[in-house]
Amino acid sequence: DVQLVQSGAEVKRPGASVKLSCRVSGYTFRDYYLHWVQEAPGKGLEWVGLVDPEDGETMYGEKFQGRVTITADTSTDTAYMEMTSLTSEDTAIYYCAVLYLSWGQGTLVSVSS
Amino acid sequence: AIQLTQSPSSLAAPLGDRVTITCRASQGISSGLAWYRQRPGKAPELLIYDVSNLDTGVSSRFSGSGSGTDFTLTISGLQPEDSATYYCQQFDRFPPLTFGGGTKVEIK
Numbered sequence: 314d315v316q317l318v319q320s321g322a323e324v325k326r327p328g329a330s331v332k333l334s335c336r337v338s339g340y341t342f343r344d345y346y347l348h349w350v351q352e353a354p355g356k357g358l359e360w361v362g363l364v365d366p367e368d369g370e371t372m373y374g375e376k377f378q379g380r381v382t383i384t385a386d387t388s389t390d391t392a393y394m395e396m397t398s399l400t401s402e403d404t405a406i407y408y409c410a411v412l413y414l415s416w417g418q419g420t421l422v423s424v425s426s
Numbered sequence: 427a428i429q430l431t432q433s434p435s436s437l438a439a440p441l442g443d444r445v446t447i448t449c450r451a452s453q454g455i456s457s458g459l460a461w462y463r464q465r466p467g468k469a470p471e472l473l474i475y476d477v478s479n480l481d482t483g484v485s486s487r488f489s490g491s492g493s494g495t496d497f498t499l500t501i502s503g504l505q506p507e508d509s510a511t512y513y514c515q516q517f518d519r520f521p522p523l524t525f526g527g528g529t530k531v532e533i534k
Contacts, residue, residue, distance in 0.1 A: 357526075358515075358528075375427075
């Protein structure tokens with residue numbers, strides 16, 4: 314059974330950074346891209362980026378390029394998404410996902426002074 | 427980037443009704459088009475992949491069709507659990523992977 318388990322909710326001040334994790338099980342981590350998706354309040358889904366766990370190659374959405382870093386640790390089958398220079402606009406639920414296989418439960422990031 | 431435009435943005439229909447949601451792409455897509463259902467407070471669930479393939483365990487009340495730039499999701503026999511927001515998604519040409527704006531379905 315494919316499972317993606319994400320880290321818990323985060324509360325951050327503007328200007329801070331946050332690092333989320335996504336631990337996978339039930340499939341071979343290296344075999345599929347691992348995506349991150351943002352769901353901001355009252356808005357739809359927006360693709361943040363992906364990592365290829367096989368070689369660490371990454372791709373990012375234009376909105377997140379330069380402020381987000383996605384990595385994969387094949388020793389622990391865990392992917393990470395780090396976002397810097399947080400603003401209130403980054404308040405959202407962030408999902409990790411393996412397309413056509415499974416999604417994580419989501420992690421709420423709240424940014425407020 | 428390929429833009430996906432969904433219509434309608436919301437709809438309300440009675441139980442048992444048949445509803446159709448449309449997803450129009452700004453450029454032609456060959457096969458990398460999927461549909462998701464997202465219930466309130468939950469992660470999206472895959473319904474249809476590669477335009478018309480039903481994901482494992484998904485009710486046969488759901489069907490997908492289309493080609494080129496126009497795609498549809500049809501829900502036959504609307505049930506209470508179908509009250510949700512539905513999204514189309516393409517990864518035919520990425521980056522970026524893109525989503526439609528969503529269609530909120532309510533039961534009358």
